[in-house]
Amino acid sequence: MTSGNRLALMTGLALITNACLGTSSFAQKSDTAALSARISELGRAGKYSEAIPLAQRQVADLEKSSGPVNRDLAGALNNLALLYGNQGQDGDAESLYKRALSILEKTDGLDRVGIAPELNNLAALYERQGRYVEAEPLFKRALAIREKALGQAHPDVGQSLNNLATLYERQGRHADAEPLFKQALAIYQKAAGPDHPAVATLLNNLGQVYKVEGRAGDAEPLIKRSLAIREKALGPDHPDVARSLNNLAELDERVGRPAEAEPLYQRALAIRQRALGPDHPDVATSQNNLASFYQGQKRTIEALPLVQQTIASGRAQLRVALPVLFDAYAWQLVSVEKASDDALNAIQRGTQSSAASAVNKLAVRLAAGTDRLAELVRRDQDLAAEAEALDKAIVSAVSQGAAKRDAAAEQRSRTRLATIATERAGLQKTLAAEFPDFAALSNPLPMTVKEAQSLLSPDEALVLFAVIDSESYVLAMTRDGFAWRRLPLGAEAMSQKVAAFRRGLDLNKIGKGDPSGRAGLFDLTLANELYAALLGPVEALVKDKRGLLVVPSGALTALPFYLLVTEKPPAAIPETFDGYREAAWLLKRQSVSVLPSVASLKALRAFSRKDQGIKPMIGFGDPLFNPAPGGTGDQRAATTPDTKSATRSATSAAYTDFWQGAGVDRAMLAQALPQLPDTADELKAVARDLGVAASDIHLGADASETTVKHAPLADYSIIYFATHGLVAGDVKGLAEPSLALSMPEHPSELDDGLLTSSEVAQLKLNADWVVLSACNTIAGDKPGAEALSGLARSFFYAGARALLVSHWAVSSEAATRLATSTFDRLKADPKMGRTEAVRQAMLGYLNDKSSPRNAYPALWGPFALIGEGAAR
Missing domain, CATH: 1.25.40.10 (Tetratricopeptide repeat domain)
Incomplete structure (x- = not known):
């Protein structure tokens, strides 16, 4: 607020x-x-x-x-x-x-004080957009330049201190922000006098720190003094006055003085509307704030028009809009159709993930229809992505002092950016001239409930989650039904529940045949509690549909929904592993697929192209990680005899450990990655099922980046990788989620053994689906980050319409079994669809009583289908 x-x-x-x-x-x-x-x-x-x-x-x-x-x-x-x-x-x-x-x-020059204002202003813009990682080094460089050139007490140093403190405050780093605000305030009071507007800014900002820390008594006099200075110096209708009014109103609301808060919120909104116009972001901020205040007072009828205005402007805050719209829906203040469409609109705009964005870009190309238009659109998108990467590199360089700068490299980047701008301008003219309807195609409006329902088959249900601060919402729909429910779990509680759920999916926990008394095994009770919390409220609408399409957000992107348990189990952890077989897994009732967004349903279904690749599959597996000079693929197994039980991950080594300077430490990586000879069997078995030519299965040294990048991938319906997956760590500018392929004897920019997500995005696919029979390929780039990113995002962008990915480090033997079983079932019944084939493969593993371990979900349940899973 x-x-x-x-x-x-x-x-x-x-x-x-x-x-x-x-x-x-x-x-x-x-x-x-x-x-x-x-x-x-x-x-x-x-x-x-x-x-x-x-x-x-x-x-x-x-x-x-x-x-x-x-x-x-x-x-x-x-x-x-x-x-x-x-x-x-x-x-x-x-x-x-x-x-x-x-x-x-x-x-x-690079370190002269004259550039500090531009550094500050660019950083402030990034901060306003929530791009904190990009903003902080710019702020710090501006501060360092000014301190060196002007001395510690100069007002411009105070300005830089304020900027950096503001950034920290936005990130909740109150302890870091407070001393910087105080230092800046002291500088300005001495340099400009106690009644200068800049002093008002510092008073306001320091008051904000105290307010969010619950120190209302310390905050109130500072914010009131800030308001008085601004009204006197700037006049009663200046936008900065509105800022102080808003902050004072929030303080009054926090301490239980609603009668004092309301007119302040109202006046702040009126000032901003007059001064800035109806479409300014600060006006939307005031509308959200006043709507939230009204909603807190149970005055939904007054909050509703404000929320509708923010939705119309595309600046609705989900934490405000969804509670208001839900009550309006429940109390019939507006039609069910209007409330549900507004909610779906706000969610689509407010929860856009990078994976969803990649699907949308794919949809634009698919919907383009003609090869010429699709080619032009892909070129424009590729250029835009290249420009974004170059721009980030330049901004990163600008954040550094002169000693760390490479002027020649920066100039090359700027020259390339100029070339890209010229080429994109030409493309836009061509698109406008040859394809006048393209503009509408490339900027689609959010889908309505009826539009989403029309894309569902009679036997499908779609469930959409919106996770906000203190509560969450689930919207469920079938072709002819709709339900909307409030959930009591907010973002933090949801994150904790999902983390606890996933702790039971560690393969190292199942070394013995008897789970009794062993802490950390999969908790069936928790799986049932999560089912009751998430799907229980809409169970009546969705339970009888064969296919369940889930659009998760927040922590729920890391939740394998098919492992939820629909009935209360006799015990949290069964006495034997066989007990897991008897659990009421959601998978037994329904097939489950995941969509990055509601809009991706349309992108992947309505715009799905019919001209699929003329060849069934190309596969890459059993890569050679530790090649001996002049050796052959057969020599690999001798160095790692226990590969049958290998896990398709880098085991305990951090991704960062495999980098040495700016390149891959191949020796360390080779030691960490066990060979996976069974992946050759996996690919060959799938190839037999699909009638794939032997020349389309690339194994051993041929399973390389060079082979992947030179292959005509757009000619294949299925792209299959069976290897180790690496989840990105926090390596400055280097680490990306990657697939490990054969290590070349002489690494190059083309081929260093790792197919990274950025390299995947440059591939040209026309794939019905991509199989990533690897480790943890659904994971986000960092713990707690958005899942369905990294490799998944890049494969969607490259041209995949569905992905088979894994939720955790999967047993190589289990991966082989699940993948071959999936394709066996598709061969037997091509009309069953990918999601159902994956479901039956997992159920077959679960019901195999040849070993008690087969019932444990970490073995049979790692794979999720992302994207279009229905039969084609």
């Missing part, structure tokens, strides 16, 4: 007034200075719509009179970017800040 702790020091401080005016004539200097002063005046007054045309004119005039590289132009670009940012036009602001920064690095 906080109304922006970010830097508000632009009042009288942030706009650059072009003190150094290059080679312009005296008259030009005077005109430029006068125009800058006017722009600054309008900016301080919050009259951004009047200031922007003047700033645009100033940029154009300076480009014409002084050329593309001069300090005047950098200042003008900065001014215009600030105004764009205050209007919520972040994309325009970001590009201008970067351009200004590039100019100043050329004119002032």
Whole structure:
């Protein structure tokens, strides 16, 4: 609910007034200075719509009179970017800040104090967007430059301290933020006097720290003093006044003074609407805040129109919108259809994952229809991805001091970015000219409930989860039914429950035949409790459908739903492993597939192409990790005789341990990765089922990055990898989730033995599905991060419409058995669909009584089907 702790020091401080005016004539200097002063005046007054045309004119005039590289132009670009940012036009602001920064690095040098404002402003923009990892080094570099050049007590140092503290506060790092705010406040009170607007900003920000820490008595006088200063210095209708009003209102609400809070929230909203216009992000913030206040007072009828306005603007906060819409739905304040469509709209906009984004990009290409259009779209998407990577690299470099910079490399990146921009501009013109309907195709509106229902078969149910702070929601639908329920578990509780659930899926726990008394085994009671909490409320609608499509969010992306237990078990841990066989697994009742988003149902189903690859499958497995010079694949097994029980993971070694400098430490990686000779049997067995030519199965040294990258992958319906999967660790700029392939004797950029997610994204597929018979390929990039990312995201982008992935480190023997069984069943009945085939393979393993261990879910249950799992 906080109304922006970010830097508000632009009042009288942030706009650059072009003190150094290059080679312009005296008259030009005077005109430029006068125009800058006017722009600054309008900016301080919050009259951004009047200031922007003047700033645009100033940029154009300076480009014409002084050329593309001069300090005047950098200042003008900065001014215009600030105004764009205050209007919520972040994309325009970001590009201008970067351009200004590039100019100043050329004119002032890399570590001169003149570049600090641009570093700060670009970082503040990233902070506002939640891009904290990118913002922090920029803030820190600006602070270091200013401290060295200006001394510890300079106001600009205070500004940088405030910026860094604000970043920490947004991340909940209150202990880090408080001393920096205090230091900055002391600097400004001494330099500018106690009644300067910059002092008001620091008072407000320090008050925010105290407020969220529950120190209302310390916070209140600071926020009130901030408000008084701003009203006196800036006038009662300035946007900064609204910020203090909002924060004071939240404080009153927290301490139980709703009568005092309400008019403050209302006044803050009115100020922002007048000063900034109805579409500004700060207006949406005030609308969300006031709606949340009304909802807390059980005044849903007053909160509802505010929430509907934020949904219309695309800036609804789920923590506010869903409780309001749910009560409006339950109390029939609006039609069921309107409330449910609004909720689905808000969820689709508010929970967009990277995997869902990749599916959407794929959908645009699939929906393009013609080969020419699909080719143009893919080229544009690839260029955009390359530009994003280059841009991040440049910003990362800019965060460093001169000693760590590589000017030549940065210039190559900038040159390439310029080339990309030119090519993309040409592509956009071609698309507009040849395919005038493409714009509507590439920016689809969120789906309605009826649209989603129309994509379901009569025997399918879709269940969508939205996990927010203190509670969650489940929306379930069939072709002709809909249900919406509130769940009592919030984000933190959900995360703890899922973590506890997954602790029982460690293969190392099942070394003995008797589970009794052994802590850490899979907890059937917890699996039943999670079923009751998550699916129990909508059970009546979904339980009789054969197929269950799940759209998870938050921690639920790491939950294998098919391992939920639908009936209360006799005991949490059975006395013997056979007891797990008798559990009421959800898998016994229904097949389960996972969708990255509701929209991906349409992307993968409605737009699914019919021109599948002419060849059934290409496979890569049994790679050679420790090649002996001149040796053959047959020599590998002798070095690792116990490979039948190998796990397809890097065991206990961290991914970071396999890097040495900027490359892979191949010797260490080879030692950590056991050979997987049974994957050759797996691939050959599947190949026999599908009638795959022997030349399409690549084993041993041929299972390499070189082979993958040179193969015509778009010609195949199935792309199959049977190898180790590596989950990314936190290696600066290097670590990515990867598939381990054969290690080359001479590593190169083309082939270093690891097929990373970024390399996967560059592949060109037209695959009905991709099988990743590897370890933990559903996992997020870091513990607690968004799952369905990394490899899954990249394969969707590359052109896969379904993925078979694993939830944890899978036994190699079990992976082989499950995969071959899945394809055996598809061969016997091609119409059953991928999800049902996976389900039957897992049930077959579970019901195999030849070993008690077969009943344990860690063995039979690792694989999940992501994407389109229905029969084609």
